Amino acid sequence: MSLPSLILRYALFALLATVANLATQRAVLALDASARGFVLAVLAGTAAGLVLKYLLDKRWIFFDAATGARAHGTRFTRYTAMGLVTTAIFWGMETAAFRIWGTELAREAGAVLGLAIGYVVKFHLDRRFVFTGALAGARA
Numbered sequence: 001m002s003l004p005s006l007i008l009r010y011a012l013f014a015l016l017a018t019v020a021n022l023a024t025q026r027a028v029l030a031l032d033a034s035a036r037g038f039v040l041a042v043l044a045g046t047a048a049g050l051v052l053k054y055l056l057d058k059r060w061i062f063f064d065a066a067t068g069a070r071a072h073g074t075r076f077t078r079y080t081a082m083g084l085v086t087t088a089i090f091w092g093m094e095t096a097a098f099r100i101w102g103t104e105l106a107r108e109a110g111a112v113l114g115l116a117i118g119y120v121v122k123f124h125l126d127r128r129f130v131f132t133g134a135l136a137g138a139r140a
Helices: 003-031 035-061 069-101 104-129
Strands: none
Touching: 003 035, 003 104, 035 069, 035 104, 069 104
């Protein structure tokens, strides 16, 4: 796969995961707009985006053909571990924007910026530590 195609595909998947994340957050916040609801929204949104992005990256970015519970478990565990740092970037940006400006628009803008930065970092971590045995289109 060409580098421009890889970048476009990765960006599209990041956008899909971002939309899933924010839609999940909105759904949770619609049920509970308290501080507790905010924490639950961030956690639920992160989980939704993480699972979607893992499935898309595994198949369409890194072309990982490994199957079975063990292979998925190992890779998903590594994928999640690599996401801890990038999740901190995302949560920090989202929370800071919300605490500074106190609006939903600011919260979502902070989330989008944090996710964008996090996804760039995550791509490099995943390529190096998660999908090492795959026929990674990322090595093109």
